[in-house]
Amino acid sequence: MPDLFIFAVAIHRASISDLAAQLNLSVSTVSRALSNHSRISDATKQRVWELARQLHYQPNHLAAALRKGRSNTLGLVIPHIDGQFFALVVKGIETVANQAGFNIMICQSNEKVAQERKNIAALLNAQVDGILVSLSLSTHDFQHLDEVRRRGIPLVFFDRIMESAQVSAVVLDDYQGGYDAVSHLLDQGCQRIAHLGGPQHLNICKNRFKGYTDALQSYNCPIDPALIHFSDLSMQDGRDGMGILLRQAPDLDGVFACNDLALVGAMQMVKQQGLRIPQDVALAGFSNELFDSLTEPMLTSVDQRCEEMGQTAVQMLLDMIAAGDQTLTPRHVVLQPTLLVRESSQRNPFA
Amino acid sequence: MPDLFIFAVAIHRASISDLAAQLNLSVSTVSRALSNHSRISDATKQRVWELARQLHYQPNHLAAALRKGRSNTLGLVIPHIDGQFFALVVKGIETVANQAGFNIMICQSNEKVAQERKNIAALLNAQVDGILVSLSLSTHDFQHLDEVRRRGIPLVFFDRIMESAQVSAVVLDDYQGGYDAVSHLLDQGCQRIAHLGGPQHLNICKNRFKGYTDALQSYNCPIDPALIHFSDLSMQDGRDGMGILLRQAPDLDGVFACNDLALVGAMQMVKQQGLRIPQDVALAGFSNELFDSLTEPMLTSVDQRCEEMGQTAVQMLLDMIAAGDQTLTPRHVVLQPTLLVRESSQRNPFA
DNA sequence: ATGAAAGCGCTAACAG
DNA sequence: CTGTTAGCGCTTTCAT
Numbered sequence: 001m002p003d004l005f006i007f008a009v010a011i012h013r014a015s016i017s018d019l020a021a022q023l024n025l026s027v028s029t030v031s032r033a034l035s036n037h038s039r040i041s042d043a044t045k046q047r048v049w050e051l052a053r054q055l056h057y058q059p060n061h062l063a064a065a066l067r068k069g070r071s072n073t074l075g076l077v078i079p080h081i082d083g084q085f086f087a088l089v090v091k092g093i094e095t096v097a098n099q100a101g102f103n104i105m106i107c108q109s110n111e112k113v114a115q116e117r118k119n120i121a122a123l124l125n126a127q128v129d130g131i132l133v134s135l136s137l138s139t140h141d142f143q144h145l146d147e148v149r150r151r152g153i154p155l156v157f158f159d160r161i162m163e164s165a166q167v168s169a170v171v172l173d174d175y176q177g178g179y180d181a182v183s184h185l186l187d188q189g190c191q192r193i194a195h196l197g198g199p200q201h202l203n204i205c206k207n208r209f210k211g212y213t214d215a216l217q218s219y220n221c222p223i224d225p226a227l228i229h230f231s232d233l234s235m236q237d238g239r240d241g242m243g244i245l246l247r248q249a250p251d252l253d254g255v256f257a258c259n260d261l262a263l264v265g266a267m268q269m270v271k272q273q274g275l276r277i278p279q280d281v282a283l284a285g286f287s288n289e290l291f292d293s294l295t296e297p298m299l300t301s302v303d304q305r306c307e308e309m310g311q312t313a314v315q316m317l318l319d320m321i322a323a324g325d326q327t328l329t330p331r332h333v334v335l336q337p338t339l340l341v342r343e344s345s346q347r348n349p350f351a
Numbered sequence: 352m353p354d355l356f357i358f359a360v361a362i363h364r365a366s367i368s369d370l371a372a373q374l375n376l377s378v379s380t381v382s383r384a385l386s387n388h389s390r391i392s393d394a395t396k397q398r399v400w401e402l403a404r405q406l407h408y409q410p411n412h413l414a415a416a417l418r419k420g421r422s423n424t425l426g427l428v429i430p431h432i433d434g435q436f437f438a439l440v441v442k443g444i445e446t447v448a449n450q451a452g453f454n455i456m457i458c459q460s461n462e463k464v465a466q467e468r469k470n471i472a473a474l475l476n477a478q479v480d481g482i483l484v485s486l487s488l489s490t491h492d493f494q495h496l497d498e499v500r501r502r503g504i505p506l507v508f509f510d511r512i513m514e515s516a517q518v519s520a521v522v523l524d525d526y527q528g529g530y531d532a533v534s535h536l537l538d539q540g541c542q543r544i545a546h547l548g549g550p551q552h553l554n555i556c557k558n559r560f561k562g563y564t565d566a567l568q569s570y571n572c573p574i575d576p577a578l579i580h581f582s583d584l585s586m587q588d589g590r591d592g593m594g595i596l597l598r599q600a601p602d603l604d605g606v607f608a609c610n611d612l613a614l615v616g617a618m619q620m621v622k623q624q625g626l627r628i629p630q631d632v633a634l635a636g637f638s639n640e641l642f643d644s645l646t647e648p649m650l651t652s653v654d655q656r657c658e659e660m661g662q663t664a665v666q667m668l669l670d671m672i673a674a675g676d677q678t679l680t681p682r683h684v685v686l687q688p689t690l691l692v693r694e695s696s697q698r699n700p701f702a
Numbered sequence: 703a704t705g706a707a708a709g710c711g712c713t714a715a716c717a718g
Numbered sequence: 719c720t721g722t723t724a725g726c727g728c729t730t731t732c733a734t
Contacts, residue, residue, distance in 0.1 A: 013502070015727055026705045031729060039703060062422060062478050063727035066413045066710050073456075073477070081441060082641070087433035094459060098469070103477050105424075106457045108445060118449075126424070126454050127413045151364075264645055290433070291642040294615055366711055377721045382713065390719055414711035417726050 014055035023047055034059070065127070073103045074317065075123030075131040079111045079160070083261075084289045085306050086134070089158065092310025093132065100318050102129070109136040117144045130154040130317045135161065137199055137232060154320035158313040159304075161203055168320065170312045170333040174204045174286075177302040177337035178211020181284040182256050184300070184339055186219045188347045190254030190282050194227040194245045196238055196266060198258040208258050208286060224249065233258055238265025246273060253281055254345075260285040260292055260301055267295065267344070283344035297343030305335045365406035374398055385410070416478070424454045425668065426474030426482040430462050430511070434612075435640045436657050437485070440509065443661025444483065451669050453480070460487040468495045481505040481668045486512065488550055488583060505671035509664040510655075512554055519671065521663045521684040525555045525637075528653040528688035529562020532635040533607050535651070535690055537570045539698045541605030541633050545578040545596045547589055547617060549609040559609050559637060575600065584609055589616025597624060604632055605696075611636040611643055611652055618646060618695070634695035648694030656686045 020030045025044070033040045033048035051057075065071040074097055078086045090106065097104050105126060107119035116136045121144070123131055131148055133155065142162050148155050149167070157169035185193050195212045198205030213223050226248040231237035238257060242265065245252060255270075257263035263285030270281050277283055277297050284300040285292070292299040312333050367385070371378045376395070384391045384399035402408075416422040425448055429437045441457065448455050456477060458470035467487045472495070474482055482499055484506065493513050499506050500518070508520035536544050546563045549556030564574050577599040582588035589608060593616065596603060606621075608614035614636030621632050628634055628648050635651040636643070643650040663684050 016729095017727075027728080028706080028730075029704055031727095032704085035729090041703060044703080058475065060417075060478070060727050061476050062413055062417045063710090064729075066411075066417050066712090066726090067728050067730085069710075071413060080438075081432055082435060082438035084433060087431075087438070090432060091459065091461075098473065103456055103473055105454055108442065110442075122449070122454055124409065125412050127411070291645045294642045295645050296647045367713095368711075378711090379713080379722080380720055382711095383720085386713090392719060395719085411711050414726090415713075417710090417728090418712050418714085420726070 013060075014052075014057040015060065016057075018055070019048060019051055019057060023051060070129050071127045072101060073105055073126065073128045074314070075120075075126070075128035076104055076106045077109055077116060077119045077123070077131065077133045078106070079134060079136050080108050081106070083287070085159075085287050085304060088306030089134075089310035089313075092307035093314045094310075096311045096314045096318075100314075102318070109139075111137040113139045113141075120144045120148060124148065124151065124153065128153070130156070130321050132156050132158060132313055132317060134159045135202070137202065140201060154317055156313050156317045156320070158309055159204060163203055166330055168316050168330040168332070170309055170316065170335065171203065172304050172309065172337050173334050174207035174337075175211045175214075177286060177304075177339070178208035178256065179215045180211075180337065180339045181286070181300070181302055182212050182215035183219070184341065185254040185256060185282050185284055185345060186215065186221065188254075188278065188282055188345055191221065192224075192227065192249060192252045193221070193254035193256060194249065194252045195229070196233070196241050196245075196255065196257040196262045197228060197230045198233045198262075200230065205258050212256055227252060231262070233262040235261045235265040238262030239269045240265075242266035242269035246270075255281060255283050257283075257285045260287045260289040260299060263299060263301075264291065264295060267299070278343070278345050278347050282347060284339075288340055292340075292342065295344075300342045300345035301340055303338045303340055305337070309335060364411075365403075365408040366411065367408075369406070370399060370402055370408060374402060421480050422478045423452060424456055424477065424479045425665070426471075426477070426479035427455055427457045428460055428467060428470045428474070428482065428484045429457070430485060430487050431459050432457070434638070436510075436638050436655060439657030440485075440661035440664075443658035444665045445661075446658075447662045447665045447669075451665075453669070460490075462488040464490045464492075471495045471499060475499065475502065475504065479504070481507070481672050483507050483509060483664055483668060485510045486553070488553065491552060505668055507664050507668045507671070509660055510555060514554055516683075517681055519667050519681040519683070521660055521667065521686065522554065523655050523660065523688050524685050525558035525688070526562045526565075528637060528655075528690070529559035529607065530566045531562075531688065531690045532637070532651070532653055533563050533566035534570070535692065536605040536607060536633050536635055536696060537566065537572065539605075539629070539633055539696055542572065543575075543578065543600060543603045544572070544605035544607060545600065545603045546580070547584070547592050547596075547606065547608040547613045548579060548581045549584045549613075551581065556609050563607055578603060582613070584613040586612045586616040589613030590620045591616075593617035593620035597621075606632060606634050608634070608636045611638045611640040611650060614650060614652075615642065615646060618650070629694070629696050629698050633698060635690075639691055643691075643693065646695075651693045651696035652691055654689045654691055656688070660686060 016030050017027050020027045030048050033045045094104055109116035109119055113136055157167055161169040197209050200206050216223055229241040229245050231241050255266055275281050286302045288301045288303040292301050367381050368378050371381045381399050384396045445455055460467035460470055464487055512520040548560045551557050567574055580592040580596050582592050606617055626632050637653045639652045639654040643652050
């Protein structure tokens with residue numbers, strides 16, 4: 001039954017031992033030839049490569065992974081993938097990782113610790129060689145992350161980090177970003193600058209807030225609790241928060257928001273109240289989202305060097321993996337932000 | 352040297368045979384107990400589970416995958432992850448896949464066939480159990496995808512598909528979406544509706560365009576080449592295209608764009624020319640991007656049921672995987688779009 | 703320069 | 719209900 005035979009041949013996935021059999025070589029020789037081992041004769045290598053090509057040989061990664069105890073896969077846990085920031089970070093990560101021959105497994109926590117825990121478990125289960133994490137809004141305890149380290153799996157945080165000095169991380173200088181944004185507002189003549197802040201257990205929100213207060217202080221501006229409102233920073237939160245702030249402090253003339261989603265909500269509320277931007281209220285945010293240039297007025301925002309952050313973080317992780325057991329001392333990389341001034345805060349075009 | 356011993360114990364990853372040894376059972380019994388096999392006594396199961404817990408036993412997925420010839424991982428290839436559409440599709444896919452115990456490996460082609468080919472190769476290499484693909488803009492030939500099917504790996508397309516009837520796919524009814532959008536513009540009194548179209552080898556662009564022409568015809572409107580402009584649909588393309596259209600046909604009074612990025616570019620150009628939206632030119636697009644509600648005016652757009660598309664696509668893939676060899680006839684699912692009317696096209700608020 | 707053999711950790715016949 | 723055995727496909731000593 002020749003038809004069936006052909007079918008069988010077509011469907012069969014060639015393995016190293018198949019090659020070995022057909023070439024009258026041992027599996028070890030073929031294996032070495034395929035990995036271009038130095039002590040295999042060029043002649044043999046050619047024969048092996050040729051047949052491998054002919055048979056469409058594809059290495060079984062799973063088997064190699066099992067044998068070597070390495071999957072060549074990295075895990076990535078992010079709060080969510082929509083929005084410019086994480087999308088770009090992911091791009092940076094993928095680029096570097098793929099170049100190094102690693103695949104990426106991406107998980108979204110949707111800002112929930114519970115989901116984050118499941119994500120971590122799934123990644124450990126999938127035997128990833130290392131994990132990159134940006135924490136969810138609701139992550140207060142870190143047992144699931146300690147577990148990762150307990151197992152000796154290299155771990156790198158980025159952006160939203162666990163602040164113990166014990167882990168490697170790459171972050172933006174959020175403090176500086178906040179400081180720059182608020183200084184800029186002050187330079188534009190703002191006297192009563194409000195802040196739409198995020199959860200203060202998150203390093204990024206805490207530091208941006210500190211940048212805000214410090215900038216005010218260095219300009220000898222008082223810090224007024226009536227000008228400060230904390231929330232989870234959704235667009236709706238921004239709108240509501242702005243409403244509250246305007247009621248508490250009708251004389252406010254500037255807003256620094258911890259992210260652009262909240263800022264755009266605030267913008268809507270400001271416009272709804274019939275106030276002019278930036279003349280009556282100047283606006284600055286954080287993240288440089290795509291929509292910042294699409295609103296009217298266009299929104300001033302702090303750029304976060306997303307792709308660079310991703311690239312730096314994987315590189316760190318790859319270094320840790322390469323270093324193996326010898327636990328390197330945790331490194332922290334801090335990237336410098338850039339303030340992008342747009343219409344929402346530019347009072348004097350010639351300033 | 353007790354210290355060293357303790358260290359060794361702490362670091363060792365317990366395996367099934369470790370459990371077996373400590374319990375005086377065979378590996379197979381332990382294996383069966385762990386997977387809650389029906390023919391293992393409850394007493395034994397309890398003993399096994401208890402010890403597994405104590406030793407923090409974690410199954411080695413890689414080994415199981417090798418043995419079973421299944422990695423429980425799915426591959427996903429998308430053009431890019433920024434923007435609302437793919438982000439939401441990914442969310443839908445992850446939800447369903449995780450529930451079914453599958454992990455996802457996400458790759459971005461960045462709209463380049465070359466990268467898409469690499470992505471596919473990487474996924475095959477990683478031994479995924481099935482692949483989901485949305486084609487890149489520049490994909491004209493499909494060898495890399497044929498290769499997937501040649502290897503018997505289940506394959507499902509979504510949104511941007513290969514139009515041979517031989518593959519399973521889930522798409523939006525783009526034709527209907529285009530038809531609805533243009534009908535709506537006509538209902539608003541537009542007589543000279545322009546189209547910013549995308550590459551016509553892509554099913555989505557072709558079908559949206561066809562929706563445009565058919566809607567015009569059914570309203571007895573002539574189809575004027577001067578009102579039609581094709582590009583790759585970036586924001587800049589939209590702006591430029593709009594400039595050209597306005598020069599070719601100064602009397603145009605409506606625009607249907609194949610995506611919202613191009614539409615927002617067009618909007619900027621229209622405003623720059625001092626024309627009013629929607630009174631002079633009414634605008635409608637496709638994708639329901641986040642920024643549609645942030646522009647002024649807010650943009651009318653066709654919603655694509657992103658999450659549903661993702662969920663449907665994985666479900667299909669999981670079915671194919673479950674079905675095994677017996678190649679099911681390829682299925683096509685077509686989701687119905689919804690037109691979201693906003694300010695950019697609403698001429699009479701009471702209409 | 704090549705081969706033999708062991709084994710990564712797990713599952714699944716095939717016995718009892 | 720439990721045990722024995724045989725691999726999945728690959729890498730890697732240790733020989734020669």
